Structures are given as C-alpha cells and as structure tokens.
Amino acid sequence: MPRNEDNARDEHFWQTVARRYDVEPGPINLENGYFGRMTHRVMEAYQRNIDFINRSNSVHVRQHFDQIGIADIRADLAELMGVSDQAITFSQNATASLQALIRNYNRLQPGDQVLYSDLEYETVKSALNWLERYRGVQVIRIEHAHPASYETLLASYQEAFVRYPRLKLMALTHVTHRTGLVMPVQAIVEMATEHGVDVILDGAHALGQLEFDLPTLGVAFAGFNLQKWIGSPLSLGVTYIAPERLADIDPDMGETHFPLTDIRSRTPHSTPNIPALMTLPTVFAEHRELGGAAGKGARLAYLRNLWVSEARAMPGIEVLTPDDPRLYGAITSLRFTRQADQQRMAERLLNEYNLFTVARSGSACGPCIRVTPGLTTSAQDIDQLIKALAELGG
Ligand SMILES: Cc1ncc(COP(=O)(O)O)c(C=O)c1O
Incomplete structure (x- = not known):
C-alpha cells in the first residue's frame, strides 16, 4: 500500500475511486462539504435495505434489528472511531447531537459563563444563546484574529479563559x-481543562476527513454526522460522551427508555432511518477501502494545495485559510479582493467557468467563497478553478 501522500497525487487511482460514484453531468462540484455522495455499492445496499424493511416491516425490526442488528452496527462504528460503544449513540444529524448535549449539560448555574467564537455553526450559537435565556448564563462571544495562526487561535482562548x-x-x-480552518483541538481542550471549562466539540466536518482520536484530544462531549465524509446515506448523526462524564449530561427531556447509565437515554427515543443504519457496515467497508480518514484526508488536502499554492500569489485573490498543515483539510475559502460581492463572484464562477462553489458570510473575517473538493474531484477540475481565479481575480 503506497503512503497516503503518494496515493493522494495518483490521478489514476482516484479515477478508479471516482468510478465508484454516479455523478450527474453538470457543473464541476467544488461544494462537497454540504454532504457526500454514496458509492454505487452503498447505494445498492441502501436500496436493498429499504426494500427489505418495507417488506418485513416491524417483524424483522422488532425481532432482529432492535435486538442485535443495531448493537452490532453501533459496535462497528465505535471501532471505526476508536472508542467504546458505550460512549456513542446514534442521532439524526450533528445538529441533533450537539443541541442535545448543550440542552442537557447539567453543570451550569445561573451567572456562569458559556463561550463560542465567530466561527461556530449557527445552530450551535443559537443553542448557546438559548442557554442564556433559559438557564440564566452569560454568553461570551469571541472573534478570532485574521489571518489565523496556531498561536493566535490558542491566544484568543487563553485570553478568554x-x-x-x-x-x-x-x-x-x-x-x-x-473557511475550513481546522482548530488545534487538543491544545485548546488542554487549556480549557486547566481552567475548568468543558468543551462540546462540533465534529460535523471532521469525521472521515481528518484522522483523530477522541480520547487523545481529551474531548468529553462531541457531535458528528456520517453523511459528509464517511459516505453514509443522509440522516445519521452520532453523539459522543466520554463514559466517565455521562452523569454530566441529563437524559434528553426525561427520556426513560434506557437506564440512566446508558448513553442512549441522551438522545430522543424515536424510529430512526433503519435502512440507512443497516447500510453502515457497507459504508464503513467502502470508507476503509478508500484509505479511511487518512487516505481521504490526504487526497483532499492535496487537491486543496494544488489551487491554494497558485492562488496565494494572485494579486486579486485572498486565501483566508492558513497554510500551516495543522490548520487545514479539504475546505479552504477565498475572497476576490477587487470585487465587493462574493455571492456575485460565486455566480460568475458557475456561469462563466462551470464551477459550483458556495458563498459564505458570518465570520469576523468577512464574506468569502468556500471551495471544497471531493472524492470525485480531479486535478483537471482544479486546473479549471486556477484558470478562473487568475482570469476573474486579475
Ligand atoms: C460545522 C458544522 N456543524 C454542524 C453542522 C450540522 O450538521 P448536520 O447537517 O449533520 O446537522 C454542519 C453542517 O454543514 C457544519 O458544517
């Protein structure tokens, strides 16, 4: 097996990977961060599972899936994530997991403070704002320096603590x-722990794209989804709670289907997307065949570097995401510095160069265009982006 870095630049290998997916003809998709595609093999397994569950209905689900099927699948996911199966439970998406953790974290007293930065996801911010209204805590909002570096990121948390x-x-x-900025999670969590601050990690974009080990990161609470970079059907999320911290999260809305000592009581008990869950063993097999997070991440970072190394030198383009390899993965954002309206520039990329990206605003560093290659992206697609940036930015 070649090293991930060598494999990342092997266009022939990645063409064979691209052939595992059905891709609708149309624009070159450089907005692969919304959700991932399923491979043919996953699609076929999913379709078979939909057909089967539709035929067998509750007879199979009550007799097999609820008893042992779901437990095996959960154990498979735990193995993939390198954690105990007692530390994870399925949810519908990352938002559901993160909101349940925020809502049910039981160590806050009125007058305590909770913190988020300008870079957090909107639903996470609104959930923390909700705590202010309903728990009487004070929300501290910080903004990260731009351009960010490893040191400035740590410094802004140190200062807040x-x-x-x-x-x-x-x-x-x-x-x-x-912007795709990858946070130095382990160092921030270490600092937070020293100051008695708990961290809820939003791992929506991390799982499957970055290699990490939750216990090493020191994170006690986290929410993920499986549809972005693991390649599952839509509608699957994961809540992680370090087993020794389970008591710090209350059962969700008084949930009683599982004992207090069971993490499954920390998410709403409802009928999940059973065929999607049943497809997970195939999803994990495909994920591993593509090299897992290390292989996927190396390819995505390679494609990212192909365009960023050119765009950095272009006078009318600002690349917002730093080049410190600790701080980026697949996603990187740019701004056309000579044009005010980035939404309009995203439209021009599409209309004039057939490149599909997305404009993003809301962070302190201002509006930008997010570029996210995917597993079907070729080096040739990236050449088209470089050409577009040189012509539109110049
Ligand atoms: C950083 C981040 N957090 C949370 C989410 C929400 O994920 P989900 O759609 O699984 O709820 C997203 C989705 O794009 C995200 O980018």
Missing part, C-alpha cells in the same frame, strides 16, 4: 464550515 473566570462551557468546531 483568564478574562472570564466564570466560564464553564464552550463550543469548539473541529473544522469550521466557513
């Missing part, structure tokens, strides 16, 4: 959806 001694809880996004 010193300045706000009543801080108890913070949100942290592993891979920020606006």
Whole structure:
C-alpha cells in the first residue's frame, strides 16, 4: 500500500475511486462539504435495505434489528472511531447531537459563563444563546484574529479563559464550515481543562476527513454526522460522551427508555432511518477501502494545495485559510479582493467557468467563497478553478 501522500497525487487511482460514484453531468462540484455522495455499492445496499424493511416491516425490526442488528452496527462504528460503544449513540444529524448535549449539560448555574467564537455553526450559537435565556448564563462571544495562526487561535482562548473566570462551557468546531480552518483541538481542550471549562466539540466536518482520536484530544462531549465524509446515506448523526462524564449530561427531556447509565437515554427515543443504519457496515467497508480518514484526508488536502499554492500569489485573490498543515483539510475559502460581492463572484464562477462553489458570510473575517473538493474531484477540475481565479481575480 503506497503512503497516503503518494496515493493522494495518483490521478489514476482516484479515477478508479471516482468510478465508484454516479455523478450527474453538470457543473464541476467544488461544494462537497454540504454532504457526500454514496458509492454505487452503498447505494445498492441502501436500496436493498429499504426494500427489505418495507417488506418485513416491524417483524424483522422488532425481532432482529432492535435486538442485535443495531448493537452490532453501533459496535462497528465505535471501532471505526476508536472508542467504546458505550460512549456513542446514534442521532439524526450533528445538529441533533450537539443541541442535545448543550440542552442537557447539567453543570451550569445561573451567572456562569458559556463561550463560542465567530466561527461556530449557527445552530450551535443559537443553542448557546438559548442557554442564556433559559438557564440564566452569560454568553461570551469571541472573534478570532485574521489571518489565523496556531498561536493566535490558542491566544484568543487563553485570553478568554483568564478574562472570564466564570466560564464553564464552550463550543469548539473541529473544522469550521466557513473557511475550513481546522482548530488545534487538543491544545485548546488542554487549556480549557486547566481552567475548568468543558468543551462540546462540533465534529460535523471532521469525521472521515481528518484522522483523530477522541480520547487523545481529551474531548468529553462531541457531535458528528456520517453523511459528509464517511459516505453514509443522509440522516445519521452520532453523539459522543466520554463514559466517565455521562452523569454530566441529563437524559434528553426525561427520556426513560434506557437506564440512566446508558448513553442512549441522551438522545430522543424515536424510529430512526433503519435502512440507512443497516447500510453502515457497507459504508464503513467502502470508507476503509478508500484509505479511511487518512487516505481521504490526504487526497483532499492535496487537491486543496494544488489551487491554494497558485492562488496565494494572485494579486486579486485572498486565501483566508492558513497554510500551516495543522490548520487545514479539504475546505479552504477565498475572497476576490477587487470585487465587493462574493455571492456575485460565486455566480460568475458557475456561469462563466462551470464551477459550483458556495458563498459564505458570518465570520469576523468577512464574506468569502468556500471551495471544497471531493472524492470525485480531479486535478483537471482544479486546473479549471486556477484558470478562473487568475482570469476573474486579475
Ligand atoms: C460545522 C458544522 N456543524 C454542524 C453542522 C450540522 O450538521 P448536520 O447537517 O449533520 O446537522 C454542519 C453542517 O454543514 C457544519 O458544517
């Protein structure tokens, strides 16, 4: 097996990977961050599972799936994530997991402080704002310096921890959806722990794209989805709670289907997308065949570097995401500095160059265009982006 870095630049190998997917003719998709495609093999398994569950209905689900099927699938996911199966439970998406963690975190007293930065996802921010209204805590909002570096990121948290001694809880996004910045999670969590601050990690973009080990990161609470970079059907999320911290999260809305000591009581008990869950063993097999997070991540970072190394030198383009390899993965954002309207520039990329990207705003560093290659993206697609940026930015 070649090293991930060598494999990442092997266009022939990635063409064979691309052939595992059905791709609708049309624009070159450089907005693969919304959700991932399923491979043919996953699609076929999913379709078979839909047909089967539709035929067998509750007879199979009550007799087999609810008893052993789901337990095996959960154990498979735990193995993939390198954690105990007692530490994870399925949810519908990352938002559901993160909101349940925020809503049910039971260590806050009125007057305590909770923190988020400008780079967090909107639903995470609104959930923390909700705590302010319903739990009487104070929300501390920080903005990261731009351009960000490893040191500035740590410094802004260090400063907040010193300045706000009543801080108890913070949100942290592993891979920020606006600029693709990868946060130095382990170092931030270490600092937070020293100051008695718990971290809820938003791992929506991280799982399957970055290699990481939750216990090493020191994270006690996290929410993920499986549809972005693992390649599952839509509608699957995962809540992680370090087993020794389970008591710090209440059962969701008084949930009683499972004992207090069972993490499954920390998400709403409802009928899930059973065929999607049943497809997960195939999803994990495909994920591993593509090299897992290490192989996928190396390819995506290689494609990212192909365009960023050219765009950095273009006078009318600002690349917002730093080149420190600790701080980026697939996603990187840019701004046309000579044009004010980035939404309009995203439209021009589409209309004039057949490139599909997405404009993003809301972070302190201002509006931008997010570029996210995927597993079907070729080096040739990236050449088209470089050409477009040189011509439109110049
Ligand atoms: C950083 C981040 N957090 C959370 C989410 C929400 O994920 P989900 O759609 O699985 O709820 C997203 C989705 O794009 C995201 O980018």
